[in-house]
Structures are given as C-alpha cells and as structure tokens.
Amino acid sequence: MQELEHETATIRPLQRDDHPALIDLVRRTWYADFSERIGMLAAEADWENCLARTTNAYTAVVDGKPVALILGRIDSRETRNRCNTHARRYLRLLGGLMRSREGLRAAHEIVGILALDRMLRSRASRSGHDYAAEVVLFALSPEAQGHGLGKRMFRRMLDDFRRSGMTKYFLFTDTSCNVGFYTHHGLERIASIDLDASRYHHDDMSFYLYEGAVPEHD
Numbered sequence: 001m002q003e004l005e006h007e008t009a010t011i012r013p014l015q016r017d018d019h020p021a022l023i024d025l026v027r028r029t030w031y032a033d034f035s036e037r038i039g040m041l042a043a044e045a046d047w048e049n050c051l052a053r054t055t056n057a058y059t060a061v062v063d064g065k066p067v068a069l070i071l072g073r074i075d076s077r078e079t080r081n082r083c084n085t086h087a088r089r090y091l092r093l094l095g096g097l098m099r100s101r102e103g104l105r106a107a108h109e110i111v112g113i114l115a116l117d118r119m120l121r122s123r124a125s126r127s128g129h130d131y132a133a134e135v136v137l138f139a140l141s142p143e144a145q146g147h148g149l150g151k152r153m154f155r156r157m158l159d160d161f162r163r164s165g166m167t168k169y170f171l172f173t174d175t176s177c178n179v180g181f182y183t184h185h186g187l188e189r190i191a192s193i194d195l196d197a198s199r200y201h202h203d204d205m206s207f208y209l210y211e212g213a214v215p216e217h218d
Helices: 016-030 036-051 085-097 101-126 149-163 179-184
Strands: 010-013 056-062 065-074 133-140 168-174 188-195 205-213
Touching: 010 149, 016 036, 016 056, 016 065, 016 133, 036 085, 036 101, 056 149, 065 149, 085 101, 101 168, 101 188, 101 205, 133 149, 168 179, 179 205
Parallel strands: 133 168
Antiparallel strands: 010 056, 056 065, 065 133, 168 205, 188 205
C-alpha cells in the first residue's frame, strides 16, 4: 500500500466482510510474538470478546482495505444479554487456545488482562467514577498512523457518545499502546496497575484506566 493520505480514508460502520483483515490487525498489533496460528486464534478470541460488549463500531478503509478500527459501547444502546453470540464464540476460541502450551500462554495473557481491567474499573468505581460509555478497542495499522486518521476516528466515536447524551467515557490501555495519544486528547489517568516482567510478558508493564469528557460540540 502506498503512503496513506488521511483524507483518502473512508470511515464507515463496521461490516462483516471487514472482520478477517481487522482480526489480522489485532494479531499484528498485540499478538505478533506468537506463532501465526496461535496469534490468529488469540486475536480472534480477543476480537470476539470486544464485539461481545460493543454497540458502536467503525472502520477506516483505503482502496477497499480496512486499515483502522474503533469499537465503542454505550450502555443504553445495549439490547443483547451478556451471553450473546460473540461471548460464546470467545469462550470457544479460548478453549481452543488451551490445547497447546503456547496457546495456554496466549489464553493466560487475554484472561489476565481482562482481570486487570476489572480491577481498574473497580478502583475507579470506589473513587466515585462511574461510566456509561467506553472506547472498547482502537487500533490503526502502521501505514495509517501519523496522518490524522486516528483523530478523525476518535472524534467519530465521541460524536456517537454525545448524541446519546454521554458526558464522560473511559478506556483501558497499557504501555504497549500509544498512551500519549490519549493524554494529548485531554483524557485523565484515573487508575493504574504496574506489573514486573514475567514469563507472560518480557518487560515491565503498566495498565491504565483513562477517563475523558465528551465535548459538547464538534
């Protein structure tokens, strides 16, 4: 793909045909240190878990290829029960990962991060922070970075939050992501957890919950 001009990217609602390319983007972004087969299984499990709690989803497309995605949740728009189709697929894929040593490591990483996210949410709640909107997943392929596309996509999700009457939202992130993007856009770090390096992650890592205010106008 040629160098991206962000104006050429079309942002539109997520479609079923977009899923394979975006699952591979998740694999390349967060599971590249696993074998391709295990990385794809882990990425698909992660993807299904995210879709299980997503109500609003957009992708950016260039020349027919998805190059970025943002998934969000607005509690008032959720009509599914907790054990929805995506949640059941996530559990099946997680079970598939547990059939090999490498897969167990990937499954431990996924489940462990979800547990840390719940701990961060609990800490925030005890401090009086309660949220009805979340940025569930946000990722850009390398060729889509540095051209303003991330800002456009983030604004699209915030527009949805505003139209639904949300005033605040939250997201989870960690030191493997570009946390500077969130501070640059005015989000505040509310809670954090630091972990030393282990057999599951080779470097020290920190996990964060960020809170943002939904702008009243564009």
